[in-house]
Amino acid sequence: MDQPNELDAFLERVRSLLGPNPPAVDPGEVEAILELARVAAHTSERRAAPVTTYLAGLVLGGAAPEAREAFLDDLVVKLEAAR
Secondary structure: OOOHHHHHHHHHHHHHOOOOOOOOOOHHHHHHHHHHHHHHHHHOOOOHHHHHHHHHHHHHOOOOHHHHHHHHHHHHHHHHHOO
Protein backbone atom coordinates (compact mmCIF):
# COMPACT_ATOMS: atom_id res chain seq x y z
CA MET A 1 0.00 0.00 0.00
CA ASP A 2 2.35 2.65 -1.24
CA GLN A 3 -0.16 5.17 -2.45
CA PRO A 4 -2.52 7.18 -0.25
CA ASN A 5 -5.55 6.17 -2.30
CA GLU A 6 -4.78 2.50 -1.56
CA LEU A 7 -4.65 3.27 2.15
CA ASP A 8 -7.87 5.26 1.94
CA ALA A 9 -9.59 2.42 0.09
CA PHE A 10 -8.40 -0.12 2.64
CA LEU A 11 -9.54 2.02 5.56
CA GLU A 12 -12.96 2.44 3.95
CA ARG A 13 -13.16 -1.34 3.57
CA VAL A 14 -12.31 -1.77 7.25
CA ARG A 15 -14.93 0.84 8.20
CA SER A 16 -17.55 -1.05 6.19
CA LEU A 17 -16.87 -4.11 8.35
CA LEU A 18 -17.25 -2.27 11.65
CA GLY A 19 -21.02 -2.15 11.65
CA PRO A 20 -23.37 0.80 11.51
CA ASN A 21 -21.92 4.25 12.18
CA PRO A 22 -18.22 3.29 12.07
CA PRO A 23 -15.81 5.95 13.29
CA ALA A 24 -14.04 8.08 10.73
CA VAL A 25 -10.47 9.33 10.88
CA ASP A 26 -9.22 12.38 9.06
CA PRO A 27 -5.90 12.44 7.18
CA GLY A 28 -4.14 14.22 10.05
CA GLU A 29 -5.19 11.48 12.45
CA VAL A 30 -4.00 8.78 10.06
CA GLU A 31 -0.58 10.43 9.87
CA ALA A 32 -0.47 10.78 13.68
CA ILE A 33 -1.37 7.10 14.12
CA LEU A 34 1.30 6.04 11.63
CA GLU A 35 3.87 8.20 13.41
CA LEU A 36 2.90 6.72 16.77
CA ALA A 37 3.29 3.21 15.33
CA ARG A 38 6.70 4.13 13.90
CA VAL A 39 7.95 5.53 17.19
CA ALA A 40 6.62 2.58 19.17
CA ALA A 41 8.30 0.10 16.82
CA HIS A 42 11.64 1.90 16.99
CA THR A 43 11.53 2.65 20.71
CA SER A 44 10.75 -0.91 21.75
CA GLU A 45 10.20 -3.60 19.16
CA ARG A 46 8.04 -3.94 16.07
CA ARG A 47 5.30 -5.78 17.96
CA ALA A 48 4.84 -2.72 20.16
CA ALA A 49 3.40 -0.71 17.25
CA PRO A 50 -0.04 -2.33 16.91
CA VAL A 51 -0.49 -2.73 20.65
CA THR A 52 0.45 0.90 21.30
CA THR A 53 -1.94 2.20 18.66
CA TYR A 54 -4.69 -0.07 20.01
CA LEU A 55 -4.16 1.25 23.55
CA ALA A 56 -4.27 4.82 22.28
CA GLY A 57 -7.50 3.98 20.43
CA LEU A 58 -9.07 2.65 23.61
CA VAL A 59 -8.22 5.88 25.44
CA LEU A 60 -9.47 8.06 22.58
CA GLY A 61 -12.80 6.30 22.07
CA GLY A 62 -15.47 8.97 22.04
CA ALA A 63 -13.02 11.89 22.06
CA ALA A 64 -13.66 14.84 19.78
CA PRO A 65 -11.83 14.57 16.43
CA GLU A 66 -9.79 17.71 17.08
CA ALA A 67 -8.58 16.29 20.41
CA ARG A 68 -7.56 12.90 18.99
CA GLU A 69 -4.79 14.14 16.70
CA ALA A 70 -3.36 16.40 19.41
CA PHE A 71 -3.38 13.53 21.92
CA LEU A 72 -1.54 11.25 19.48
CA ASP A 73 1.03 13.93 18.66
CA ASP A 74 1.64 14.51 22.37
CA LEU A 75 2.07 10.78 23.00
CA VAL A 76 4.66 10.57 20.21
CA VAL A 77 6.62 13.44 21.77
CA LYS A 78 6.55 11.74 25.19
CA LEU A 79 7.70 8.40 23.76
CA GLU A 80 10.52 10.02 21.81
CA ALA A 81 11.65 11.96 24.89
CA ALA A 82 11.83 8.73 26.87
CA ARG A 83 14.24 7.13 24.38
